Amino acid sequence: MLERTLARYLTEEQRDKGVITADLKFLIEVVSRACHAISIAIGKGGLGGVLGEAGSDNVQGEAQKKLDVLSNEILLEANEWGGHLAAMASEEMDLPHLVPHRYPQGEYLLLFDPLDGSSNIDVNVSIGTIFSVLRCPEGADLSSPEASENAFLQPGTAQVAAGYAVYGPTTLLVLTVGDGVVAFTLDREQGHFVLTQENVRIPADTKEFAINMANQRFWEAPVRRYVGEMQAGREGPLAKDYNMRWVASMVADVHRIMTRGGIFMYPMDDKVRDKGGKLRLMYEANPMAFLVEQAGGAATDGRRRILDIIPDRLHQRVPVILGSRNEVDRVTRYHAA
Numbered sequence: 001m002l003e004r005t006l007a008r009y010l011t012e013e014q015r016d017k018g019v020i021t022a023d024l025k026f027l028i029e030v031v032s033r034a035c036h037a038i039s040i041a042i043g044k045g046g047l048g049g050v051l052g053e054a055g056s057d058n059v060q061g062e063a064q065k066k067l068d069v070l071s072n073e074i075l076l077e078a079n080e081w082g083g084h085l086a087a088m089a090s091e092e093m094d095l096p097h098l099v100p101h102r103y104p105q106g107e108y109l110l111l112f113d114p115l116d117g118s119s120n121i122d123v124n125v126s127i128g129t130i131f132s133v134l135r136c137p138e139g140a141d142l143s144s145p146e147a148s149e150n151a152f153l154q155p156g157t158a159q160v161a162a163g164y165a166v167y168g169p170t171t172l173l174v175l176t177v178g179d180g181v182v183a184f185t186l187d188r189e190q191g192h193f194v195l196t197q198e199n200v201r202i203p204a205d206t207k208e209f210a211i212n213m214a215n216q217r218f219w220e221a222p223v224r225r226y227v228g229e230m231q232a233g234r235e236g237p238l239a240k241d242y243n244m245r246w247v248a249s250m251v252a253d254v255h256r257i258m259t260r261g262g263i264f265m266y267p268m269d270d271k272v273r274d275k276g277g278k279l280r281l282m283y284e285a286n287p288m289a290f291l292v293e294q295a296g297g298a299a300t301d302g303r304r305r306i307l308d309i310i311p312d313r314l315h316q317r318v319p320v321i322l323g324s325r326n327e328v329d330r331v332t333r334y335h336a337a
Protein backbone atom coordinates (compact mmCIF):
# COMPACT_ATOMS: atom_id res chain seq x y z
CA MET A 1 0.00 0.00 0.00
CA LEU A 2 1.29 3.48 -0.83
CA GLU A 3 2.75 5.15 2.25
CA ARG A 4 0.64 7.95 3.69
CA THR A 5 3.14 10.75 4.23
CA LEU A 6 2.57 13.88 6.27
CA ALA A 7 2.02 15.79 3.02
CA ARG A 8 -0.72 13.34 1.98
CA TYR A 9 -2.39 13.45 5.41
CA LEU A 10 -2.40 17.25 5.42
CA THR A 11 -3.75 17.34 1.84
CA GLU A 12 -6.60 15.05 2.87
CA GLU A 13 -7.34 17.27 5.91
CA GLN A 14 -7.25 20.39 3.74
CA ARG A 15 -8.61 19.45 0.30
CA ASP A 16 -10.88 16.51 1.10
CA LYS A 17 -12.15 17.39 4.60
CA GLY A 18 -11.74 21.14 4.75
CA VAL A 19 -10.43 20.88 8.32
CA ILE A 20 -7.42 23.13 7.66
CA THR A 21 -6.49 25.91 5.24
CA ALA A 22 -3.77 25.69 2.60
CA ASP A 23 -1.65 28.10 4.68
CA LEU A 24 -1.95 25.95 7.81
CA LYS A 25 -1.04 22.87 5.74
CA PHE A 26 2.06 24.74 4.52
CA LEU A 27 2.91 25.91 8.08
CA ILE A 28 2.85 22.37 9.47
CA GLU A 29 4.95 21.06 6.58
CA VAL A 30 7.54 23.81 7.21
CA VAL A 31 7.61 23.01 10.94
CA SER A 32 8.06 19.30 10.15
CA ARG A 33 11.03 20.09 7.90
CA ALA A 34 12.53 22.22 10.69
CA CYS A 35 12.08 19.29 13.11
CA HIS A 36 13.85 17.06 10.58
CA ALA A 37 16.78 19.51 10.51
CA ILE A 38 16.84 19.62 14.32
CA SER A 39 16.82 15.81 14.40
CA ILE A 40 19.87 15.75 12.11
CA ALA A 41 21.72 18.29 14.29
CA ILE A 42 20.94 16.34 17.46
CA GLY A 43 22.01 13.09 15.83
CA LYS A 44 25.51 14.44 15.25
CA GLY A 45 25.95 15.01 19.01
CA GLY A 46 29.57 15.49 19.93
CA LEU A 47 30.60 15.02 16.30
CA GLY A 48 28.72 18.16 15.31
CA GLY A 49 30.11 20.44 17.99
CA VAL A 50 26.54 21.10 19.17
CA LEU A 51 26.73 19.78 22.74
CA GLY A 52 27.30 21.82 25.85
CA GLU A 53 26.39 25.30 26.98
CA ALA A 54 25.80 28.22 24.63
CA GLY A 55 27.18 30.66 27.21
CA SER A 56 23.88 32.61 27.40
CA ASP A 57 20.66 32.50 29.46
CA ASN A 58 17.09 32.44 28.15
CA VAL A 59 14.16 34.52 29.32
CA GLN A 60 13.55 31.95 32.04
CA GLY A 61 17.01 32.65 33.42
CA GLU A 62 18.10 29.16 32.44
CA ALA A 63 21.51 28.50 30.88
CA GLN A 64 20.97 27.81 27.18
CA LYS A 65 22.48 24.76 25.51
CA LYS A 66 23.99 25.20 22.04
CA LEU A 67 21.19 23.01 20.67
CA ASP A 68 18.54 25.23 22.31
CA VAL A 69 19.86 28.21 20.37
CA LEU A 70 20.38 26.24 17.13
CA SER A 71 16.88 24.69 17.27
CA ASN A 72 15.34 28.10 17.84
CA GLU A 73 17.23 29.56 14.87
CA ILE A 74 16.21 26.64 12.63
CA LEU A 75 12.52 27.20 13.43
CA LEU A 76 12.74 30.99 12.97
CA GLU A 77 14.57 30.80 9.62
CA ALA A 78 12.33 28.03 8.28
CA ASN A 79 9.12 29.92 9.06
CA GLU A 80 9.70 33.63 8.52
CA TRP A 81 9.71 33.81 4.67
CA GLY A 82 6.66 31.67 3.77
CA GLY A 83 3.89 34.27 4.06
CA HIS A 84 1.82 32.05 6.39
CA LEU A 85 2.81 33.66 9.68
CA ALA A 86 2.49 37.06 11.33
CA ALA A 87 4.83 36.35 14.26
CA MET A 88 6.50 33.65 16.33
CA ALA A 89 7.09 33.20 20.07
CA SER A 90 9.59 30.89 21.70
CA GLU A 91 10.70 29.78 25.14
CA GLU A 92 14.16 30.94 24.07
CA MET A 93 13.15 34.53 23.24
CA ASP A 94 11.93 37.21 25.65
CA LEU A 95 9.78 38.88 22.98
CA PRO A 96 7.93 37.62 19.90
CA HIS A 97 9.75 37.55 16.57
CA LEU A 98 7.82 39.53 13.94
CA VAL A 99 7.93 38.38 10.32
CA PRO A 100 10.36 40.83 8.64
CA HIS A 101 8.69 43.41 6.39
CA ARG A 102 10.55 42.02 3.35
CA TYR A 103 8.27 38.97 3.57
CA PRO A 104 4.45 38.80 3.31
CA GLN A 105 2.56 38.47 6.58
CA GLY A 106 0.17 35.56 7.14
CA GLU A 107 -2.79 34.86 9.41
CA TYR A 108 -1.12 32.52 11.91
CA LEU A 109 0.97 32.79 15.05
CA LEU A 110 3.46 30.02 15.83
CA LEU A 111 4.67 29.32 19.36
CA PHE A 112 7.28 26.75 20.28
CA ASP A 113 9.62 25.29 22.80
CA PRO A 114 12.34 24.53 20.26
CA LEU A 115 14.12 21.95 22.36
CA ASP A 116 12.36 20.67 25.45
CA GLY A 117 14.33 18.63 27.95
CA SER A 118 17.65 20.36 27.42
CA SER A 119 19.10 18.86 30.59
CA ASN A 120 18.95 15.51 28.77
CA ILE A 121 20.85 16.57 25.63
CA ASP A 122 24.36 15.89 26.94
CA VAL A 123 23.35 12.52 28.42
CA ASN A 124 21.78 11.22 25.20
CA VAL A 125 18.22 10.90 26.51
CA SER A 126 15.15 11.69 24.36
CA ILE A 127 14.28 15.38 23.91
CA GLY A 128 11.72 17.14 21.76
CA THR A 129 10.21 20.15 20.05
CA ILE A 130 6.72 21.36 21.06
CA PHE A 131 4.66 23.73 18.90
CA SER A 132 1.29 25.46 18.98
CA VAL A 133 -0.57 27.40 16.27
CA LEU A 134 -3.02 30.26 16.85
CA ARG A 135 -4.76 32.64 14.47
CA CYS A 136 -3.49 36.19 14.56
CA PRO A 137 -6.45 38.32 15.74
CA GLU A 138 -7.85 40.82 13.23
CA GLY A 139 -6.31 44.24 13.79
CA ALA A 140 -3.61 42.91 16.12
CA ASP A 141 -0.94 45.48 16.97
CA LEU A 142 2.20 44.10 15.33
CA SER A 143 4.00 47.45 15.31
CA SER A 144 6.71 46.13 17.61
CA PRO A 145 7.71 42.89 19.34
CA GLU A 146 6.56 44.35 22.67
CA ALA A 147 3.17 45.36 21.25
CA SER A 148 2.66 42.02 19.48
CA GLU A 149 2.68 40.03 22.74
CA ASN A 150 -1.04 40.74 23.24
CA ALA A 151 -1.91 38.92 19.99
CA PHE A 152 -0.58 35.69 21.52
CA LEU A 153 -2.56 35.92 24.78
CA GLN A 154 -5.35 33.53 23.75
CA PRO A 155 -6.69 30.51 25.68
CA GLY A 156 -5.62 27.03 24.60
CA THR A 157 -9.08 26.41 23.14
CA ALA A 158 -8.14 28.89 20.37
CA GLN A 159 -5.37 26.63 19.03
CA VAL A 160 -5.87 25.47 15.44
CA ALA A 161 -3.02 22.94 15.55
CA ALA A 162 -0.46 21.57 17.99
CA GLY A 163 2.21 18.93 17.94
CA TYR A 164 5.55 17.70 19.10
CA ALA A 165 8.57 15.98 17.65
CA VAL A 166 10.30 13.49 19.90
CA TYR A 167 13.97 12.84 19.09
CA GLY A 168 14.51 9.34 20.46
CA PRO A 169 15.50 5.98 18.93
CA THR A 170 13.29 7.18 16.09
CA THR A 171 12.16 10.72 15.34
CA LEU A 172 8.38 11.00 15.59
CA LEU A 173 5.99 13.83 14.83
CA VAL A 174 2.70 13.71 16.76
CA LEU A 175 0.07 16.16 15.52
CA THR A 176 -3.49 17.36 15.93
CA VAL A 177 -5.39 19.83 13.76
CA GLY A 178 -8.50 19.31 15.89
CA ASP A 179 -9.45 16.10 14.06
CA GLY A 180 -7.95 13.53 16.45
CA VAL A 181 -4.26 12.75 16.91
CA VAL A 182 -1.93 11.12 14.38
CA ALA A 183 1.73 10.07 14.60
CA PHE A 184 4.39 10.05 11.89
CA THR A 185 7.82 8.40 11.84
CA LEU A 186 10.75 10.10 10.09
CA ASP A 187 11.95 7.93 7.20
CA ARG A 188 15.57 9.07 7.10
CA GLU A 189 16.30 7.48 3.72
CA GLN A 190 13.32 9.12 2.02
CA GLY A 191 13.60 12.31 4.09
CA HIS A 192 9.92 12.56 4.96
CA PHE A 193 7.49 11.72 7.77
CA VAL A 194 5.33 8.61 7.20
CA LEU A 195 2.02 8.03 8.99
CA THR A 196 2.58 5.21 11.48
CA GLN A 197 -0.34 5.67 13.88
CA GLU A 198 -3.85 6.97 13.17
CA ASN A 199 -6.39 7.80 15.86
CA VAL A 200 -4.04 7.90 18.87
CA ARG A 201 -6.13 7.22 22.01
CA ILE A 202 -5.13 7.44 25.69
CA PRO A 203 -6.69 4.70 27.87
CA ALA A 204 -8.96 6.22 30.53
CA ASP A 205 -7.26 4.20 33.30
CA THR A 206 -3.61 3.49 33.97
CA LYS A 207 -1.12 1.95 36.38
CA GLU A 208 1.75 4.29 35.54
CA PHE A 209 2.50 7.77 36.89
CA ALA A 210 5.16 10.34 36.06
CA ILE A 211 6.30 12.90 38.63
CA ASN A 212 9.62 14.10 40.06
CA MET A 213 9.46 12.43 43.47
CA ALA A 214 12.35 14.58 44.76
CA ASN A 215 9.84 17.43 45.09
CA GLN A 216 7.49 15.43 47.37
CA ARG A 217 8.02 17.60 50.45
CA PHE A 218 7.08 20.70 48.40
CA TRP A 219 3.76 19.39 47.00
CA GLU A 220 0.29 20.49 48.05
CA ALA A 221 -1.81 18.07 50.12
CA PRO A 222 -4.01 16.72 47.25
CA VAL A 223 -0.95 15.60 45.29
CA ARG A 224 0.73 14.10 48.36
CA ARG A 225 -2.53 12.21 49.04
CA TYR A 226 -2.83 10.93 45.46
CA VAL A 227 0.81 9.84 45.11
CA GLY A 228 0.64 8.22 48.55
CA GLU A 229 -2.44 6.23 47.47
CA MET A 230 -0.63 5.02 44.33
CA GLN A 231 2.40 4.03 46.41
CA ALA A 232 0.07 2.04 48.72
CA GLY A 233 -0.68 -0.17 45.73
CA ARG A 234 -3.20 -3.01 45.82
CA GLU A 235 -3.47 -2.82 49.63
CA GLY A 236 -4.35 0.88 49.38
CA PRO A 237 -7.57 2.72 48.43
CA LEU A 238 -6.80 2.51 44.69
CA ALA A 239 -6.54 -1.30 44.97
CA LYS A 240 -3.90 -1.70 42.29
CA ASP A 241 -0.12 -1.56 42.03
CA TYR A 242 1.36 1.38 40.09
CA ASN A 243 4.67 1.84 38.33
CA MET A 244 6.60 5.12 38.00
CA ARG A 245 8.51 6.74 35.14
CA TRP A 246 10.21 10.18 35.02
CA VAL A 247 12.31 11.02 31.94
CA ALA A 248 12.50 14.75 32.77
CA SER A 249 11.72 15.53 29.14
CA MET A 250 8.05 16.47 29.02
CA VAL A 251 7.83 15.38 25.37
CA ALA A 252 9.16 11.88 26.18
CA ASP A 253 6.91 11.47 29.22
CA VAL A 254 3.85 12.75 27.36
CA HIS A 255 4.62 10.55 24.33
CA ARG A 256 4.70 7.47 26.57
CA ILE A 257 1.27 8.48 27.87
CA MET A 258 -0.05 9.07 24.32
CA THR A 259 1.21 5.57 23.49
CA ARG A 260 0.15 3.47 26.51
CA GLY A 261 -1.63 5.76 28.97
CA GLY A 262 -0.47 7.18 32.29
CA ILE A 263 -0.62 10.39 34.26
CA PHE A 264 2.01 13.16 34.07
CA MET A 265 2.23 15.65 36.91
CA TYR A 266 4.33 18.75 37.37
CA PRO A 267 2.04 20.16 40.08
CA MET A 268 2.36 23.39 42.01
CA ASP A 269 5.14 23.09 44.56
CA ASP A 270 6.69 25.52 47.05
CA LYS A 271 9.90 25.76 45.02
CA VAL A 272 8.14 27.18 41.94
CA ARG A 273 5.10 28.82 43.57
CA ASP A 274 6.48 32.32 43.13
CA LYS A 275 6.79 31.69 39.36
CA GLY A 276 3.33 30.14 39.04
CA GLY A 277 4.64 26.65 38.30
CA LYS A 278 7.42 24.92 36.40
CA LEU A 279 6.00 24.41 32.92
CA ARG A 280 5.03 27.14 30.46
CA LEU A 281 1.39 27.58 29.50
CA MET A 282 1.61 28.89 25.94
CA TYR A 283 4.13 26.52 24.34
CA GLU A 284 4.23 23.50 26.66
CA ALA A 285 0.99 23.02 28.63
CA ASN A 286 -1.46 24.27 25.97
CA PRO A 287 -0.20 22.24 22.98
CA MET A 288 0.17 19.12 25.12
CA ALA A 289 -3.31 19.66 26.62
CA PHE A 290 -4.83 20.03 23.13
CA LEU A 291 -3.17 16.79 21.99
CA VAL A 292 -4.12 14.91 25.16
CA GLU A 293 -7.78 15.98 24.99
CA GLN A 294 -7.94 15.16 21.26
CA ALA A 295 -6.71 11.67 22.23
CA GLY A 296 -9.46 11.26 24.85
CA GLY A 297 -7.41 12.28 27.88
CA ALA A 298 -7.69 15.25 30.26
CA ALA A 299 -5.40 18.12 31.30
CA THR A 300 -5.82 20.47 34.27
CA ASP A 301 -3.68 22.63 36.52
CA GLY A 302 -5.21 20.73 39.45
CA ARG A 303 -8.24 22.98 39.54
CA ARG A 304 -8.93 24.33 36.01
CA ARG A 305 -8.93 22.81 32.53
CA ILE A 306 -5.61 23.93 31.03
CA LEU A 307 -7.21 24.93 27.72
CA ASP A 308 -9.61 27.34 29.47
CA ILE A 309 -6.89 29.37 31.18
CA ILE A 310 -6.81 32.97 29.91
CA PRO A 311 -3.10 33.90 29.72
CA ASP A 312 -1.96 37.28 30.98
CA ARG A 313 1.67 37.02 29.83
CA LEU A 314 3.56 35.16 27.15
CA HIS A 315 5.90 33.15 29.38
CA GLN A 316 3.30 32.38 32.03
CA ARG A 317 3.84 29.13 33.97
CA VAL A 318 1.18 26.70 35.24
CA PRO A 319 0.97 23.45 37.19
CA VAL A 320 0.24 20.55 34.82
CA ILE A 321 -1.65 17.30 35.47
CA LEU A 322 -2.50 15.43 32.27
CA GLY A 323 -3.11 11.97 30.79
CA SER A 324 -5.58 9.15 31.46
CA ARG A 325 -8.90 10.84 32.07
CA ASN A 326 -10.05 8.86 35.12
CA GLU A 327 -6.77 9.50 36.95
CA VAL A 328 -6.68 13.23 36.11
CA ASP A 329 -10.31 13.54 37.23
CA ARG A 330 -9.38 11.89 40.55
CA VAL A 331 -6.48 14.27 41.28
CA THR A 332 -8.59 17.26 40.27
CA ARG A 333 -11.37 16.05 42.64
CA TYR A 334 -8.82 15.84 45.46
CA HIS A 335 -7.91 19.50 44.81
CA ALA A 336 -11.59 20.45 45.09
CA ALA A 337 -12.12 18.47 48.30
Ligand code: P6P
Nearest residue numbers: 116117118119212248249250251
Ligand atom coordinates in the same frame (compact mmCIF):
# COMPACT_ATOMS: atom_id res chain seq x y z
P1 P6P B 1 12.75 18.58 36.64
C1 P6P B 1 12.59 20.14 30.97
O1 P6P B 1 13.52 21.08 31.49
C2 P6P B 1 11.24 20.47 31.55
O2 P6P B 1 10.85 21.76 31.21
C3 P6P B 1 10.22 19.44 31.09
O3 P6P B 1 10.50 18.95 29.84
C4 P6P B 1 10.34 18.35 32.14
O4 P6P B 1 9.14 17.62 32.31
C5 P6P B 1 10.67 19.13 33.40
O5 P6P B 1 11.28 20.36 32.98
C6 P6P B 1 11.65 18.37 34.29
O6 P6P B 1 11.80 19.14 35.46
O7 P6P B 1 12.46 19.52 37.81
O8 P6P B 1 12.34 17.15 36.93
O9 P6P B 1 14.16 18.68 36.10
